[in-house]
Amino acid sequence: xxxxxxxxxxxxxxxxxxxxxxxxxxxxxxxxxxxxxxxxxxxxxxxxxxxxxxxxxxxxxxxxxxxxxxxxxxxxxxxxxxxxxxxxxxxxxxxxxxxxxxxxxxxxxxxxxxxxxxxxxxxxxxxxxxxxxxxx
Ligand SMILES: [Zn+2]
Numbered sequence: 001x002x003x004x005x006x007x008x009x010x011x012x013x014x015x016x017x018x019x020x021x022x023x024x025x026x027x028x029x030x031x032x033x034x035x036x037x038x039x040x041x042x043x044x045x046x047x048x049x050x051x052x053x054x055x056x057x058x059x060x061x062x063x064x065x066x067x068x069x070x071x072x073x074x075x076x077x078x079x080x081x082x083x084x085x086x087x088x089x090x091x092x093x094x095x096x097x098x099x100x101x102x103x104x105x106x107x108x109x110x111x112x113x114x115x116x117x118x119x120x121x122x123x124x125x126x127x128x129x130x131x132x133x134x135x136x
Pocket of ligand 1: 032033034035036037046047048049050051
């Protein structure tokens with residue numbers, strides 16, 4: 001049986017600082033210097049006011065499951081051995097939401113509004129922020 005490589009994020013000039021920070025196990029997001037909006041995913045312009053005057057801000061890495069699904073059938077052969085797994089949108093304590101995985105628990109135990117914290121998956125070419133339930 002051959003192993004199929006997982007598709008990995010492809011950092012761009014705009015998103016490179018996000019992925020560089022992830023490689024250092026820090027979660028960051030762009031903040032608009034004009035209207036102070038903090039947002040993800042990384043973009044070249046503020047989604048609220050279209051300003052290009054942006055800065056990067058480190059986040060706590062804590063949030064809650066906003067919504068999720070349990071993937072039971074791999075849509076790509078590289079994920080065959082991962083199913084079932086949790087695909088989720090996590091709302092960070094600072095406000096932005098991101099598409100991610102909830103790991104480190106039984107998928108059947110994941111709930112909306114569940115407190116989670118970031119963990120960094122270093123298994124691929126690019127470090128990927130994922131989330132796990134907060135202990136206790
Ligand atoms: Zn703005």
